[in-house]
Amino acid sequence: MTLTARTLARRLQEWRGTGHAYLALANRIGLLITDGGISPGTRLPAERELAAVLGVSRSTVAAAYQELRSGDLIESTRGSGSVARLPRRAIPRPDPFGAELDLSKAAMPALSRLPEAYRAAADALPEALEDPGFDPIGRLDLRTAIADRYTHRGLETSPDQIMVTIGAQHAISLIARTLLHRGDRVLIENPTYSHAIDAFSEVGARMIGVAVDATDGWDELALEQVIGRGTPALAYLMPANHNPTGQSMPTLLLERTLADAATHGTLVVVDETMAELTLDGPNPLPAAVFGPAIMLGSVGKTLWGGIRVGWIRAEAPVIHTLVRARFAGDLGTPVLEQLVVRELLPHFDDILDERIQWLRAGRAHLLDRLARDFPQWQVPPPHGGLTTWVGLGAPVSTQLVIAARSRGLTITAGPRFSMDGAFDRFLRIPYSNPIGHTDAALDVLGEVWDAVTARPGAVAAVDELAAVV
């Protein structure tokens, strides 16, 4: 991609500070690169053009580019201009082997009535025991209940448009390995759900990021340009309660994006895992009401992550393709779990009320504690989902996560939510845990923050960035 001078100027917004213009310009462009607003590999405008649009001298832009070059944030080659880059560094993954305190997962403890639903499912089990017990599309009674739920939410759906999966992650990975070819371009939001990045990387897709900001939402122009000019084979979007920012896409933008994608032959996959967890206001309508999209759902964020039941909603021929491809990886979703979900789906509106109350309380508590203990962090209040996307004010997320691990806390570093290592100034913090757990984890995070920011380089970084942000 090439950034025009006009587009870059628009993204820079208010970049001038009190000090040297070239430094302010370099800092602002550098922040866009490290925070995912400009993806590595993007060509920056020529110095002369940018100078003309910004109303500064060419030498100011040249000095800013030189500053970025020495910070390893752009690479310039004679004849082909300056290209954004991010210094390569190892990004730690959350520790899957049982840390004492875990903030790496965005999920609630099980719904209180879940044991009761498992008992009812066990009572209903004999009706299923006559069959061989595995089938790749899922039980008809559950597919009917899922279809009815979509219809209830405003999207007419029949059971042959539904396939039951082992959670939404299974659905993403099945779609990636079935509908994509090595080298295909995939539009993803930046930041996005980290294991979707894993699934697309695994099949050799080339990802193009479109920035989503926790306050301003989607970069509309980039969305339009990537679909129009990048012609991605697939776009993976979370328009309702986006993970990790909690943003929801305005209906008009969603409608336009789905129409653009249809025009350019881009398959849209909408992940609605969090869509029914809007904390302020009503839940949005299912995305496919506004245009063609394959949709993913799951009970992992509403009933319990341990149930491992999700689904795909698509037109019947797509479902057939996915069902045929499933056999290479697994042969079906466990029956008892399907019966549990079938038990609970008819009561979903009440269940959501209970879960939303839990999340509202968790959010209020987390926002209070962050304001009290970490006043220097920027915490845009999320309106949905299970997490806050916190701005740390300095690129120390990776350091913080590594230091936390040695004190028994696992948490995901900001760069794990990007395909190219951006977002070291950010940390995703969930408010879905029991309050005691959140408090204990924040106590550790506080100690770790003090230790990391006490290092001479880190303090300087905090001060320097505070001056330009």
Ligand SMILES: Cc1ncc(COP(=O)(O)O)c(C=O)c1O
């Ligand atoms: C956006 C998103 N999609 C999918 C998943 C995976 O869901 P499941 O537990 O159903 O596999 C998650 C879980 O964190 C998620 O946040």
